[in-house]
Amino acid sequence: MIEFRDLVKTYNGVNAVDGLSLTINDGEIYGLLGPNGAGKSTTILMLCGLIQPDSGECLINGVEVSKNPIEVKRNIGYMPEDVGFYQNMSAAQNLDFFARLFGITADERGARIDSLLELVGLSGVEKKVGGFSKGMRQRLGIAKTLINDPDVIILDEPTANLDPQGVADYRRIIRQISESGKTVLVSSHILSEVSKVCTKIGIMCRGKIVHEGSWDNFTDSINSLKLPELRINVETTTPMGELTVPGIIEADYSSDRKKVKIISSSDIRAEIAEELFSLKIIPREIALDSTTVEDAILSFYNSGEAMP
């Protein structure tokens, strides 16, 4: 469990973190979302014991970080945006090196490295890390983060520059990590690709959490933001005719009529579902497009106010 209690950090009179109080429970995948300068990195550095808060405290499993830095560091795995590896060594050799730094015995190392390589889909990959793709490096970074079997995993901007397959692999791995009971904190300024795996998201702005809730809650509240237009993607199992739901401004159907990209004046997902059901067409997906989600998040950032 991670706890922040009234955490404050000031730089040159500016509150980078401004009275942050937050609890992240065991097994939770918490997405900390905020624009550049919101205070995410400062929060994470304090959680890792790398900088001291001006006031307040961070606790990991009830242990106060600034008073017990060594004990706490053994129980967290931190993955920065750019993970450093030895380019001329294989994935297994790199992990073996980091495992030795933690004093893990030779007997334990072999089995642990095998299971981590299996988890991140790099089993049997013999080539040197210098020849890895961005996605492979990222997955190896997650394995490195888990090498000391920590209870808490902290990932900074984990999907930056990943292709869709990389993002999908990442989501699968994060889910598996959380299923094993570990607590995961993901920090990003663009969380739409990973938020779907987060059990909770917190939107941070100017050192404070301005909204907290599940991803579904967040997308459900988008209507109350009164965005000028929303984009909704619909996919069905059988071809559909022209949708007639009021509020549709534009509809772009695929040639097989099983997909449509809708621009609407409000959130009409429920009405679209109703119309499809009345036509006996089964929807496969009725979801807000990621651009709409980004617009909503930007709207929070710009207002800096709590969510309605």
Ligand SMILES: Nc1ncnc2c1ncn2[C@@H]1O[C@H](COP(=O)(O)OP(=O)(O)OP(=O)(O)O)[C@@H](O)[C@H]1O
């Ligand atoms: N070492 C420092 N000295 C002075 N000001 C700092 C320092 N570190 C951070 N800040 C300021 O504190 C505020 C919060 O920065 P922080 O890096 O924590 O935000 P962030 O949400 O992580 O953004 P980013 O995604 O850009 O890293 C910003 O105004 C930043 O300029």
